[in-house]
Amino acid sequence: MTSISTPATWLAGYIPDIPTPFDDNGSVDLAAFARLCEHQINAGVSAILVSETSGEASTLTSAEQERIIRAAIETAHGRVRVIAGAGSNSTRHAIELTQRAEAAGADAVLSVVPYYNKPTQAGIHAHFRAIAISSALPIILHDVPSRTMRELSDDTLLRLADSRHFIGLKDATGDITRLLRLRSQLPAGFRLLSGDDATALPFTANGGDGCISAVSNIAPELCQSIFSNCRSGRPQTARYLQSRLAPLIAALAKESPAALKYALCLLGFMSPAVRLPIVELADAAKAEVASAIAAIGDEDIACPVEIQHGRLHEDSLAHFQAQRG
Template sequence: MTSVSTPATWLAGYIPDIPTPFDDNGALDLAAFAELCERQIRAGISAILVSETGGEASTLSPAEQESIIRTAVEVAQGRVRVIAGAGSNSTSQAIEQTQRAEAIGADAVLSVVPYYNKPMQAGIHAHFRAIAISTALPIILHDVPSRTMRELSDDTLLRLAESKHFIGLKDGSGDITRLLRLRSRLPLGFRLLSGDDATALAFIANGGDGCISIVSNVAPELCQTVFSSSRMGRPQTARYLQNRLAPLTAALTKESPAALKYALCLLGFMSPATRLPIVELADAAKGEVASAIAAIGDEDIACPVESRHGPHLHENSLAQS
C-alpha cells in the first residue's frame, strides 16, 4: 500500500482501465480478470486501474468491488501499483469505498467529480477534502465533464493540489490547452494524465505524464512504445504508432466498455458479457472492432494461441468477420 508521502513516480505511461469479466451466469470471472492483470504486468506497465469506468463499477456490488480489488492486489504482488476506483456522487459512499480499498491493500484510489448532483465548486472541493482526511491512500482526481455534468475547475484543482493527499489528475476533457495552462502552476511531482486515448499522444508530447487508457487493454506493448518514443524524442515513431492505433481507438471508444470486452473476447481473454444497462455490441460494431484489430496484426497484440475462452482469431479470420 502506497503512502501519500511516497512520490508518485510510478504514475506515468499508459495505465490500463481494466474491464470486469463476467461468466455465463453473470457472476465475476476472477480467473479471467487475473489473466488480464497479469498480461498488463508482463507488458511493463507501472500501474493498473480496476473497478472504474472500464470495469463497469457502477453495476458492481460492494462485495464484488472488494473481490476485484483484492484479486488485483494478489496478482500484482507489489510488482505494480493497484489503483482502485472509489468514486461516488455521495461523499459518505466515496469515503466508504476508499476505506475498503485501503483495507484490502490498494496503493491509490481514483476519485471522480460527483456526478448527477451538479455540485458547485465549493461542494466539489469539500467532497474531495472529506475523502482525503479519511484515508492514508494517495488520491488521483478524475475530471470527466461529459459524464459528470460538472467540471473540476482549474482553481479548484490548484487548491486541492496544495495537499500532498492529491497526487495526480486523470483529465477526461480532451482539452490539451488545459495541460498547458496548468503544468507550471501545479506542485512539482503532481501528475497529469490524459483520460482520452484519441488525444493522449498530443497530451504527452505537450508535457503530460501519461494516459489512463482503454486501448492499452488490447495493445499494451504498442501503447508503451508510443509513450517511450515520445519521451525519448522520437516523435515520428510515436505518431506512426499512434496512427496505427487510431482505428482501434475509434472503434473502442464509441461503445465502451462493450467494444473493449468484445475485442478481448476476439483475442481469447474473456467473455464479451456486460451488465445492464450496457448491452453487447451490434453486428456492425463487432465488425468494426474486428477489422481494427486485424489491421494492427497479431505480432503487436501478442494474442494467446488458445485460452479457456477458446482459440483467438488470427488476422485472416478477423478480416473476414
C-alpha cells in the first residue's frame, strides 16, 4: 500500500481501466479478471485501475468491489500498483469504499466528482476533503462531466492539489487547453492523466503524464509505444501508431463498456456479459469492433492461450474470422 507521502512517480504512461468479467450466472469471474490483469502486467504497465468505469462499478456490491481489489493485488504481487475505484455520489459511501480499498491493500483510489446530485463547487471540495481525512491512501481525482453533470473547476482542483492527499487527476473532459492552463499552477509531482483515449496523444504531447485508458486493455504494447515515442521526441511515429488505434477507440467509445468487453471476448479473454442497464452489442456494433481489431494486426494484439482452444462465443468468433479473412 502506498503512503500519501510517497511521490506518485508510477502514475504515468497508459494505465488500463480493467473491465469486470461476469460468468454465465452473472457472478464476477475472478479467473478471467486475473487473466486480464496478468496480460497488462506482462505488457509493462506501471499500474492497473479496477472497479471503475470500465469495471461497471455502479452495478457492483461493496463486497464484490473488495473481492476484485484483493484479486488484483494478489495477481499483481507487488509488480505494479493497484488503483481502486472508490467513487460515489454519497460521501458516506465513498468513504466506506475508500476504507475498504485501503483494508484490501490498494495503493491508491480513484474518486469521481459526485454525480446526479449536482453539488456546488463548495460541496465537491467538502466531499473530497471528507474522503481524504478518512484514509491514508493517495487519491486520484476523476473529472468526467459527461457522466457527472458537474465539472471539477480549476479553482477547486488547485485548492485540493495543495493537499498531499491528492496526487493526480484523471481528466476525461477532452479539453487540451485545460492542461495548458493548469500545468504550471499545480504542485510539482501532481500527475495529470487523460481519461479520453481519443485525445490522449495531444494531451501527453502538451505536458500530460499519460492516460487512464480503455483501449490499453486491447493493445497495451501499442499504447506504451505511443507514450514512449511521444516522450522521446518522435511525434510522427507516435501519431502513426495512434492513427492505427483510432477506429478501435471510436468503436469502444460508442457503447462503453459493452464494446470493450466484446473486443476482449473476441480475443479470448472473457465473456462479453454485462449487467443491466448495460446490454450487449447489436450485430452492427459487433462487426465494427471486429473490423477495428482486425485492422490493427496480429503483431500488436495479443491473445491468451485459451483462444487456441475455441473458448469464444460462436457468433463472436464468426464476426472476427470474417473480418480477418
